[in-house]
Amino acid sequence: MARRAIKELPKALADVETVVVDADLLIIGGGNAGCFSAVEAKTLDPNCKVVIMEKAEIKRSGACSAGMDAINTYIPEGKTPEDLVRWSRSQVGGGPIREDLCLSNAEELNEAVDDLERWGLPILRDENGKIKYRGQWDISVHGEQLKPIMAEKALENSDEVHNRVTATNLLMEDGRCVGALGFGVRDGKFYVFRAKATIVATGGACGLYKSYTADSTSSHHQTWMCPYNVGTGYAMGIRQGAEMTSMEQRWVATRSKDFCGPIDTISVGYKSAVINAKGERVLQKHYAHLGGDKSPRYIRANAPMEEWLAGRGPTYCDTRHLTADKVKELKIDYLNERPSFVLFLAARGQDITKDPIEIYGSDPYIIGGHTQSGFWVDMGRMTTVPGLFAAGETAGGNPNKFVGGCAAEGKLATRGALKYIAENRVELPEIDQTQLKTEIERVFAPLLRGGDYDGVSSVEMEERLQRLMDEYAGGTSQFYRTNEERLDYALRHIKMLRDQVCHLKAGDLHELMLCHDVIDRIDVAEVLCHHLKGRKETRWQGWQTRSDYPDTDPAYDCFVETRKNMETGEIECFTRPYEQIVPGDRKAPSLPDKN
């Protein structure tokens, strides 16, 4: 349902209207995983009342809003889900990963991609009708309409979609999650969603770190991940003491420089090698022992930045071998996913058959569908908070899910949620008025202070946080390096930022949303710093580099975990052991006879 923007803002809490919505299954976030969750729920139980809470408008929301040029995980004939797990494990240097979760996603994801094709997504095929692979596991799509296509199916398979309602906290009863609370970004109403089970599918956390293009441009969000995915899903769970896993395994990717466009499209899809200022093939020259051009993802992401640091930048993706036809094909790929990259090339007046594409490292993101940061979940995708399930980027332990794996996980989380409802005979809770009152006061406080209040704007606080994280917690400007002292500094100042939240001000509902965005980012950033402190080694250069512990330590061949102590409010850090389920050499992408 559409929301007309209101002109009269509430001047007191008494002016805020409360809306109560009941659901069997509440899905927070109508992106890729969320849409598949809804379809699965109605497929399994047509009587299940499915409600989606969406911060934007479901047809063009979140990470997929611009489109997609590839599905990066689709298992070809002759390969098995176990092979995909081996490959995924090798991409994070042999793990540790949650192989149980990876395997269950791998067994499911082809079907989810087939669903997308049945719903109308063009998947590129050869003259014999066979799907065309552009790498080992990834296939090309014309995915400009990917989000509208998924959204149409979610709309058909849900009872209510509440657009422009942003989640602010979970609704809790006796330590279990029974829904969520939030506010209407357009109508200014306070929303109470009561649910028997809740799936959080809000995407990853972008904007924790400063983007290097942020200074003096109309482009502070020149980021690769959707900047409107701010980590709200993580933050809401963290505040209720949910266990988080592997938050230190940040996603850093090689992107085109000055315009954060994807580069795997060119390097993998169009076999364009990474070169440095001297024209040397960086991966073959310096990383041959790790697989050269086929090195693990974190090596490929970090390598161009190591060249800059060593004085051998600029770095490029060498496109000078491409024919005119291939360039056209390549541009169409970009138009499907990041159309403005084609505009950027035009604005540089660049012919990529003569001038190769310049590349650089992105700012770090927390995205559990790419790397493995997120909630610690069981096989039904339930977090350690009963009644709260996670799917897609929010669920941890399982990297390289991408579109297919996140979609599959939406289905798996729904199955887990429906089983939980049935087995526990969950009923809707009585509304706890104290909890509501506390939250409504917290949520609307910046707005009631008003835009003219002598306080702090969300933009000021966001930029302070982003600089802090960039310089002290291993951002781009520091070539991703950090150490114990810098992290302690970051944590001290994160506490100061949190103390200053009481000065945040908002002049309208949009600014109110931005205030809660920055509050959520602060909570995720704090946990992230604890994880970076917890891993006293360097396991994934670039993604996680400790200048005070530059080597890998076998003692850390395990998961680093955190949980907020609900009594003290402190973040506690501990480890969990890694368990190898899929046999084989952990660093080899596949069994030798499969290659």
Added chain:
Amino acid sequence: MPPRIDPKKCNGCEGREESHCEEACPGNLMYVGEDGKSHCRSLRDCWDCMSCTKACPRNAIETRVPYQLGYHLARLTPLMGKNSITWKCVDIHGNEETFKYRNRMDK
């Protein structure tokens, strides 16, 4: 990458509860002002996904590259068909390119 709205072409999707660009923007950045035209409330916060540009039925929105990142004056404009999309691109030297392809399977 900020959207640039041509006030001569934009009518704020008169008669619609929300304008198309207002509905589409994942960042809640577009709004119809007192002048009945669409505006972007914060250029710095745009992600350049071009959802607004594609959604505009009057081709009144253009996505621009900030000058600090790319030079004046390049253009990329989408034309949405039922099952296909056509893009026209002009670079700073005046070179034109057109791309047309299917973005949805026929039902």
